[in-house]
Amino acid sequence: MPKQKGYSKTIRSQQKVLHVSKKGIDLVRDPMLNKGTAFSEKEREEFNLYGLVPPHVSTFEEQIKRVTENYRRKDTDIGKYIFLEALHDRNEILYYALLLRNLEGMTPIIYTPTVGLACQQYGHIFRRTRGMYMPASAKGNFRKIINNWPEDKVDVIVVTDGSRILGLGDLGTSGIGIPIGKLALYVACAGIYPSRTLPVVIDVGTNNEKLLKDHLYLGERHPRLTGEEYYDIIDECVVAAHERWPKALIQFEDFTNDHAFPLLNKYRKKLLCFNDDIQGTGGVALAGILAAMRITKGKLNEQKIIFLGAGSAAVGIADMIVAGMVEEGLSKQEARKRFWFIDSKGLVTYTRGDKLAEHKIAYARNDKFQKTLLEVVKTVKPTILMGVSKQPGAFNEKVIREMKKHVDIPIIFALSNPTSKSECTPIQAYEWTDGNVVYASGSPFDPIKYKGKTYTTGQGNNMYIFPGVGLGATVCKATKITDSMFYTAAKTLANLVSKEDLKKGRVYPDLKDIREISSHIAVSVCEVAYSEGIAWEKRPDNLLEFVKSKMFQPVYLPYKAV
Ligand code: NAD
DSSP: OOOOOSTTOOOOTTOSSEEEOOOHHHHHTOTTTOOGGGOOHHHHHHTTOTTTSOSSOOOHHHHHHHHHHHHHHOOSHHHHHHHHHHHHHHOHHHHHHHHHHTHHHHHHHHSTTHHHHHHHTHHHHOOSOOSEEEEGGGTTOHHHHHTTSSOSOOOEEEEEOSSSOTTSOOOGGGGGHHHHHHHHHHHHHHOOOGGGEEEEEEEOOOOOHHHHHOTTOOSOOSOOOOHHHHHHHHHHHHHHHHHHSTTOEEEEOSOOHHHHHHHHHHHTTTSSEEEIIIIIHHHHHHHHHHHHHHHHOOOGGGOOEEEEOOSHHHHHHHHHHHHHHHHTTOOHHHHHTTEEEEETTEEOBTTSSSOOOGGGGGGOBOSOOOOSHHHHHHHHOOSEEEEOSOOTTOSOHHHHHHHHHHOSSOEEEEOOSSGGGOSSOHHHHHHHTTTOOEEEESSOOOOEEETTEEEOOEEOOGGGTHHHHHHHHHHHTBSOOOHHHHHHHHHHHHHTOOHHHHHTTOSSOOGGGHHHHHHHHHHHHHHHHHHTTOBSSOOOSSHHHHHHHTSOOOOOOOEEEO
16 A cells, blocks of 8 residues: 555545545645544544544534535525635545535536636635646746646646637636636546646736736736747647656647647647547537437438537537548548538638638538528528537527428537527527427526426536546556547447436436446547557456546545554
8 A cells, every 4th residue: 555645645446544644734734635524533633633623523424514504505606616616625525525416516616607707707716726827927947837736646637728718718817717627527527536637727818908907817917929939838838747747638628729729730649638629529519419319310421510600619529420420431521511610700611702710621611602590501401500609599599490490300509608608598499499309508507398398408518528538548548539539438428328318308418427427438438549559558357347446536534644
């Protein structure tokens, strides 16, 4: 059993006792080791804790009850977020145990939509530092700075430049809330060890005037760097992190798409990394479509798909569906012909007269240019409508009724986040199709009642996919993340949707099973890594058992002084 040297070099699942070197108030103040009122009498004696914690020794369940009561007492979502982050900063085991027991209710607080609000107010609600900040002014010193991180073992790094936070735009350094939230989901959903996660924001400035004028803004106050200067800074940070933790997975998060694609293409063949907005979104949307096919009885390679929005999410989803269609026998070119992209200017065509961004070219069409979604729906008669445009209400009654004229059960995914940006709501989709629809959203919606029946529509949340992919890559020590990994993850997820889920109108499984889901996705990712010969770790006999044995469990272990 390894000896613990204090700050959170904490591998809990296989151990019965944890050897701890910290004592007294240092122990209470270490969020990875703190048990608060639950330190036993023996531990209070051994670790000089008498007088530092209240006399009653709480059980874990008492602690859960107390934090649940306190959480419920908060009457705003941002209040709940602040409460949960404070718990996160004080006692990680209790935080993750609470989160896991209430994942469905608390994910909208620690992640979208409330995390968006938290990022917008970050400088005002800031309590305690978490993660790493890499400011442009420190260029040339990132290698030194990265060494300030106290952990020698890091499995997953989530990094943003704060430029496109959810659908909210440029939030500069305040975007750190996103990596923090995503990594909390990695821990809760897939059992990555909390001490082995690292949230990072690379602060290259902000063009957000409101932030620049805000006295409490915590980032550097200058316009965003661009061009070579920008790429040099990102590169120095990525290389510094990769050199210190060569096996760590780097997840790029919420970069504007003019940078997201070049960065992904630059690093994906060199190191273990992916972009969740592109590949994770692609995986989760494909899983939803594959599950939807079980309702409509359609074939993937016969679908006609209109995308409203032609950014990172659109290309990520389209590429993943193309991979699925190719799997079902189409060529890549044939598959791409089944897509119609619409951006802020209208249908993406070669002939419309503007210079198309690189990432749109593969999906540009030779068709006559049309300006509006309604026109394109009339012409194309799509089977699937995919909303990734951040345009609330864009799937209006006319559009949806027109779509329904040509297809028995339209598939409508309104994926824009947060909830306020959704292209249409579930009840609108049900009403305008007389209840014949497969609907999924990007942000959570409450269950709806339509004609006496309750529908709990699915949320195409990336958290179904990325934690499992990360876990798989970490467990088998993959050297790269490949598209086949995401494709396999999507198929695995779609197969985990039960008939009961489909009857309720949901194309995603129940989130309460997320750990089971993540472990199966991790197994499928490992299998791809083994078959592609890109795993360092030898394949164990029972892969599922092995994966599960590597997952962090939020339980207190008895402590022994070193
Ligand atoms: P992006 O900024 O890269 O792309 C937005 C696209 O919308 C651009 O192509 C833009 O031209 C287009 N657009 C803007 N106005 C338009 C209009 N009036 N009509 C048609 N198109 C218009 O953003 P992204 O990363 O692609 O994300 C888009 C949305 O999808 C965001 O709200 C994001 O939160 C959401 N998203 C959801 C999930 C999920 O549900 N799992 C995952 C990723 C992203």
